Amino acid sequence: MRVGLHWSVLVIVVLVTVALARGEFPAAHPGYSAVQYWTLALLAAVVFLVSLLAHELAHAVVARRNGVQVDGITLWMLGGAARLHSEAATPAAELRIAAVGPLTSLLAGGALAGVAAGLDALHASGLVVEAVAWLSAINILLAVFNALPAAPLDGGRLLRAYLWxxxxxxxxxxxxxxxxxxxxxxxxxxxxxxxxxxxxxxxxxxxxxxxxxxxxxxxxxxxxxxxxxxxGGVPVSRVMTPNPVTVPDTATLADFLAEGPFGHYRHSAFPVLAAGGSVVGLLTVRRVELAPAQGRVSTTVGQVMRPLADVVIAAPEEPVLDLFPRLEASPVRRAVVLDEGRLVGILTVADITRALAWPAEPTQTLPRSTDPHLTKEAS
Structure with a gap:
């Protein structure tokens, strides 16, 4: 499982370190050197990040045990997030996955509180005790905040499990x-x-x-x-535009522009075909606009198109939901749909938006869940 660090993690490390080294520690325990304050503050900030990682790892482990694939974990300025590939199958599984995060932070806070009390009893440095006590308090605060019944917090997941x-x-x-x-x-x-x-x-x-x-x-x-x-479960073939208008890679930009915007080329993006009929790229109106006007008579579509290697490619049977993140990340927000190398369609974010905007038939409410595991855990 991949664990990533967003660049904003550096911001939270700096903020925590400065707040502790310049404020919390000197105010509570004056008389130590600046090196001691800054060293301990930086160490506390790093341990805080480790506690955030433990929180998210707990979510990931329980998610996997409940049949939910985990794509990875990303830590960033306001905490962390375990990226789940799918959703929990039942309210009980949702409850287990959501509850383990705050519980982990609460247990970490309690354990650190015990460590702080033990160090104090052993007459350890007051500054060290203060650092451990701060880590205990921040983990307990993290647990309480995450338990608030509001999405996307863990408490929001618990609320969703209950409503579900x-x-x-x-x-x-x-x-x-x-x-x-x-x-x-x-x-x-x-x-x-x-x-x-x-x-x-x-x-x-x-x-x-x-x-x-x-x-x-x-x-x-x-x-x-x-x-x-x-x-959910809808394949690309049901949402795509089939048999899209294509343009040969040997056509000049002048010839292409002469056919639009009311003629054959009335769209904004076109799969580009080679002489043998294979797809070699994607031409967008934007790429044509960027080409120098004086050279459009001699410039061919193949020279300005986006190569196929830089275009999102989808299969007709691929689920739309799996494709959507790649579409959003693509500069052209389009996918060329190929069936064993043969062009069968083109899919855009607008196609998906149009499908979402279609009025849905009213559905009956499903009967209340009778999952005995949820009843047992929620009681």
């Missing part, structure tokens, strides 16, 4: 947890900016930043749930 269990509707449960996440996010944004504007306390920017993150993440989670509900 009660209603039998995963999408409805996700909407409820996401709404709670946006509500908490706006509360933090408003109170944070109020502290800055009325109390002139710049530390209010922190809750405002966290609140904005919660709003964005909760909105994205609700959107992904809608996508999974509509497109």
């Amino acid at each position: 269990h009660r209603t039998g509707d995963r999408l409805r449960a996700t909407r409820g947890a996401s709404a709670a996440g946006r509500g908490l996010g706006w509360f933090l944004v408003v109170t944070g900016f109020a502290a800055v504007l009325f109390a002139h306390n710049l530390s209010g920017l922190w809750p405002a930043l966290i609140g904005w993150f919660l709003i964005s993440a909760a909105t994205a989670e609700a959107r992904q749930a809608e996508m999974r509900s509509v497109l």
Whole structure:
């Protein structure tokens, strides 16, 4: 399993180190050298990151035990995230995966509190005891904050598991947890900016930043749930535009432009075919616009097209949901659909958006879950 570090991790390490070395430690235990303050502060910041990693690893381990594939873990400025390839199959599995994170942080905080008490009893350096006590407190705070019933926090996952269990509707449960996440996010944004504007306390920017993150993440989670509900199990062949208009790689840009925008080439992107009929690239109107106007008579499509190696390629039977992240990351936001090397279609983000916007038939609410494991764990 891959563990990644976002560049913003450096920001949190610097902020924690400076806050401890310049504020917390000298205020609580004056008289030590600057080297001691800074060394211990940096060590505490690193251990804090390790505790965040332990929190996410706990999610990943339990997720795998419950049949959910884990793509990796990424640590960043506001914490970490275990990237799950799929969702839990039952509310009980969702509950187990969500609950283990805060529980891990709470156990870490308790263990560190015991270590701090033991060091104090042994008359260890007060500065060291202070550092361990701070790590204990921050882990307990992390556990409490993550247990708040608002997506995308772990408490939001617990709320979703409960709503899913009660209603039998995963999408409805996700909407409820996401709404709670946006509500908490706006509360933090408003109170944070109020502290800055009325109390002139710049530390209010922190809750405002966290609140904005919660709003964005909760909105994205609700959107992904809608996508999974509509497109779950749907292959690319059902959403793509079949038999797309193509352009030969030997055509000049002048010839190409002469056919648009109301003629044959009325779209904005076209698969490019070689003389033998094989796909060799993708031509976009943007690439044509970037070509010098005076050279378009002699410049061919093959010279300005995006090579096939730089284009997202999909198979007709590939699930749309698996393809979507690659489409969003692609500069052209399009995929060429090939069936054993033969061009059969083209898929754009707009095609997926159009499918999501189609009015859905009303569905009946599923019966309430009777999973005995969830009943046992929730009691």
